Amino acid sequence: MALGEFDLIARYFANCGPQRTDVRVGVGDDGAVLAPPLGHDLIAVVDTLVEGRHFPPDSPPDSIGHRALAVNLSDLAAMGATPAWALLALTLPAANERWLEQFARGADRLLRRYGVALVGGDTTSGPLTITVQLLGFVPRGLALRRNGAQPGDVVMVSGTPGDAAAGLALEQAQLVAAEDVAVALRQRFLYPAPRVELGVALRSLASACIDVSDGLGADLGKLCTASGCGAELELSAMPLSGPLIAAVGRARALQLALAGGDDYELCFTVPPTAFSQLVELARVSSTPIARIGSVTERSGVVLRDGATVTQFSARGFDHFR
Numbered sequence: 076m077a078l079g080e081f082d083l084i085a086r087y088f089a090n091c092g093p094q095r096t097d098v099r100v101g102v103g104d105d106g107a108v109l110a111p112p113l114g115h116d117l118i119a120v121v122d123t124l125v126e127g128r129h130f131p132p133d134s135p136p137d138s139i140g141h142r143a144l145a146v147n148l149s150d151l152a153a154m155g156a157t158p159a160w161a162l163l164a165l166t167l168p169a170a171n172e173r174w175l176e177q178f179a180r181g182a183d184r185l186l187r188r189y190g191v192a193l194v195g196g197d198t199t200s201g202p203l204t205i206t207v208q209l210l211g212f213v214p215r216g217l218a219l220r221r222n223g224a225q226p227g228d229v230v231m232v233s234g235t236p237g238d239a240a241a242g243l244a245l246e247q248a249q250l251v252a253a254e255d256v257a258v259a260l261r262q263r264f265l266y267p268a269p270r271v272e273l274g275v276a277l278r279s280l281a282s283a284c285i286d287v288s289d290g291l292g293a294d295l296g297k298l299c300t301a302s303g304c305g306a307e308l309e310l311s312a313m314p315l316s317g318p319l320i321a322a323v324g325r326a327r328a329l330q331l332a333l334a335g336g337d338d339y340e341l342c343f344t345v346p347p348t349a350f351s352q353l354v355e356l357a358r359v360s361s362t363p364i365a366r367i368g369s370v371t372e373r374s375g376v377v378l379r380d381g382a383t384v385t386q387f388s389a390r391g392f393d394h395f396r
C-alpha cells in the first residue's frame with residue numbers, strides 16, 4: 076500500500092465516534108493518554124475478525140464495522156463495564172474508498188451509541204483483518220466474572236439465541252426462508268446488539284456472567300467450569316424467536332440456540348433471592364431476559380426435555396455449526 080493511502084485511510088476515521096473529555100491525547104501521537112475515573116478498575120478486551128473466518132467474504136462493509144465493535148462491546152458487557160475508548164487495527168488488501176466510508180459508518184454508529192472515543196489506530200496491507208481493542212471501567216471490585224456461580228442459582232439468558240447462526244446460514248445460502256423471516260435473521264448476524272446496559276445493571280445482581288459468542292451450551296459450560304459447578308437447562312424455557320422457528324422448526328431452532336454462536340447475548344446466573352429484582356430490572360430496561368435453568372453441584376451442562384435428560388456436548392452439535 077502506498078504511503079498516501081495510509082493518509083487516505085486515516086481521513087475516514089478522523090471523525091469516527093464522539094469526543095470525550097477523559098482523552099488527554101488522542102490520535103496523532105505515538106500513544107493515547109487516557110484518564111480513567113478515580114475509584115474504578117480498567118477493563119480491557121480485544122477481538123480480531125478475519126474475512127472468511129468470522130464473516131463471509133464480501134459482507135456489507137458497514138456490517139463488518141458494526142460487528143468489529145459489537146463483539147468487543149459484548150465482552151465488556153459480560154464484565155459489567157461501561158465502555159469508554161477504542162483502538163482499531165485495520166489490515167486491508169487495498170484502500171477502497173467506498174468500502175472504507177461504509178466500514179467507518181458502521182463503526183461510528185456503535186461508537187456514538189455507546190459514547191466510545193476512537194483514540195488510536197493502525198493500518199497495514201494484507202488479507203482483510205480487523206482488530207479492535209476496547210477499554211472500559213467498573214467501580215473498583217464490581218467487575219462481573221465467570222467464576223461466581225453457586226449451586227441453586229438461576230441461569231438466565233438475554234434475547235433469543237440461535238437467530239444469528241440461522242442468519243449466517245442464510246447469508247451463506249445454506250438455508251432458505253421466506254423473505255421477511257430471512258431479513259430478520261440476517262439482521263441478527265450482520266448487526267448484533269451488544270447488551271451493554273444489561274451488563275452494567277447486572278454488576279450488583281449477577282453471581283457470574285459470560286457473553287454468548289460460541290453457542291449458549293459451550294459458553295454456559297465455560298462459566299460452569301470457571302465456577303466449579305454445572306447447570307441444568309430446561310429446553311421448554313428456551314427463548315426462541317418466531318422467525319427462527321418459522322425458518323428451521325422448533326427442534327433445529329433449539330440446536331442453533333445451544334450450539335450456533337455469534338449471538339452476543341449475555342448468559343448469567345443470579346441467586347434465587349435476587350430473581351424478583353432482576354425481573355423488575357428487565358421490565359424497566361425493556362431488555363428481554365429468560366430463566367432457562369439452574370446451577371447444579373454436579374459439573375457439566377445437562378438438558379432437560381420433559382422427563383428426558385441428556386448431557387450437552389459441543390461436539391455432538393458440531394454438524395449444526
Ligand SMILES: [Mg+2]
Pocket residue numbers: 149150153285286287288
Ligand atoms: Mg466473550
